[in-house]
Amino acid sequence: MDAGRRSTDRLSRVWAVPSSWVRTQVAKHPNLAAVLLVFVLTRMAFYITAFFGNWMLPEAP
Amino acid sequence: MHWRWDAVYYYNISVDGYHPGGITAFFPLFPMLSRGVATLLNGLRLPTALPIQEAELAPLLAGIIVAHLATFGAFWMLHQLALEETGDRDTAFRAILYAAIFPFAYHYATPYTEGLFLLTTVASFLAMRRKQWVRAGIWAACASATRFAGILLVPVLCVELLLAWRRGDLQRVNWPRAAIGLVTAPLGLLLYMGYLWWRVGDAFSFYHVQSDWGREQTFPMTAIVRGIDYALHPNWSSAPDIYARGVLHTIITFAFLGIMLLSIRAWRLSYLVYGALLFIVILWSPPDGEWTMHNLGRYLMILFPVYITLARWGRSPAFHLAVLMVCVPMFGLFSALYVRWYAA
Numbered sequence: 001m002d003a004g005r006r007s008t009d010r011l012s013r014v015w016a017v018p019s020s021w022v023r024t025q026v027a028k029h030p031n032l033a034a035v036l037l038v039f040v041l042t043r044m045a046f047y048i049t050a051f052f053g054n055w056m057l058p059e060a061p
Numbered sequence: 062m063h064w065r066w067d068a069v070y071y072y073n074i075s076v077d078g079y080h081p082g083g084i085t086a087f088f089p090l091f092p093m094l095s096r097g098v099a100t101l102l103n104g105l106r107l108p109t110a111l112p113i114q115e116a117e118l119a120p121l122l123a124g125i126i127v128a129h130l131a132t133f134g135a136f137w138m139l140h141q142l143a144l145e146e147t148g149d150r151d152t153a154f155r156a157i158l159y160a161a162i163f164p165f166a167y168h169y170a171t172p173y174t175e176g177l178f179l180l181t182t183v184a185s186f187l188a189m190r191r192k193q194w195v196r197a198g199i200w201a202a203c204a205s206a207t208r209f210a211g212i213l214l215v216p217v218l219c220v221e222l223l224l225a226w227r228r229g230d231l232q233r234v235n236w237p238r239a240a241i242g243l244v245t246a247p248l249g250l251l252l253y254m255g256y257l258w259w260r261v262g263d264a265f266s267f268y269h270v271q272s273d274w275g276r277e278q279t280f281p282m283t284a285i286v287r288g289i290d291y292a293l294h295p296n297w298s299s300a301p302d303i304y305a306r307g308v309l310h311t312i313i314t315f316a317f318l319g320i321m322l323l324s325i326r327a328w329r330l331s332y333l334v335y336g337a338l339l340f341i342v343i344l345w346s347p348p349d350g351e352w353t354m355h356n357l358g359r360y361l362m363i364l365f366p367v368y369i370t371l372a373r374w375g376r377s378p379a380f381h382l383a384v385l386m387v388c389v390p391m392f393g394l395f396s397a398l399y400v401r402w403y404a405a
Binding site for chain 2: 030031032034035038039042043045046047049050052053054056057058059060
């Protein structure tokens with residue numbers, strides 16, 4: 001139990017570094033963060049759906 | 062999975078240049094940039110002209126990189142423009158979100174000119190708004206080298222200059238800059254026409270080859286009436302999917318037209334001029350018969366003031382949710398269909 005909690009605490013401390021950096025950057029550059037968010041999410045959406053489309057759909061006749 | 066339909070023509074131009082024939086309908090800036098990036102990726106060696114099935118990695122990767130970078134730039138510029146226009150960060154965010162999830166927005170992720178054209182036109186409008194006339198002219202020149210519709214930025218620039226002069230914002234000291242911007246704006250198209258004259262002996266080849274793509278010159282209203290006719294008569298279409306696509310593009314065309322008409326008082330005069338001229342150019346030479354309205358949704362999706370208007374309306378949570386619920390599934394479906402060579 002203690003080992004599990006220690007591991008979680010360590011993970012939280014490790015995670016705190018990048019998440020704090022991201023929060024700082026978003027606060028510093030809110031416009032860039034907004035554009036990046038939309039850009040990255042829609043690219044991911046395209047590639048995920050394209051991957052499944054390529055896998056599951058037959059080629060157009 | 063990126064290289065489908067028109068993307069293959071852009072690939073061919075980027076590796077092998079122009080030849081007499083239908084390929085001159087595709088404007089040069091996107092393939093030129095792709096060729097440049099491919100040369101860099103190849104260690105400063107020009108890409109080899111191979112059929113796309115045997116293509117090297119560099120030219121394939123280059124087209125995708127150019128499309129993604131242009132799209133990122135386009136979203137950045139649109140965010141800036143919407144922010145300056147509305148003064149509200151949430152509205153600006155919604156404007157780029159709606160542009161990015163538009164049903165045909167998957168073209169922003171493929172080696173098509175949509176992203177580059179959106180970047181160049183929005184950047185030109187942003188520069189006009191900031192009264193940076195030379196910069197506006199340079200971006201307009203890039204737009205007119207990307208697609209024929211880019212030439213519409215010349216009358217738009219004239220309107221903005223006229224309005225600035227009437228408001229007293231165009232001082233005599235700025236006239237030379239305004240003149241340079243105005244002269245620069247059509248240069249992209251003019252240089253391409255000069256190149257075509259030298260290469261294929263016909264400066265208007267890009268226009269004359271439209272019939273090779275099944276297009277015919279018609280009065281814009283005729284195209285709309287024909288589109289409605291086909292939408293109301295499913296039995297006129299040769300296949301259900303052709304009918305469904307025609308109806309979808311007709312609905313999108315009317316939605317854009319409706320938004321523009323509803324925004325007559327809200328839009329800047331330059332937006333209205335750009336929108337009206339874009340409709341005329343697109344409907345001037347539509348594909349014939351049952352294909353009349355096909356692809357119109359894609360050609361219209363670069364009419365960015367529509368996204369700013371929708372973003373304003375999107376302050377209502379119900380409207381925002383409705384846009385997401387309509388657009389996101391269609392965006393996903395059309396992305397999946399595109400990679401399997403289905404036309405949308």
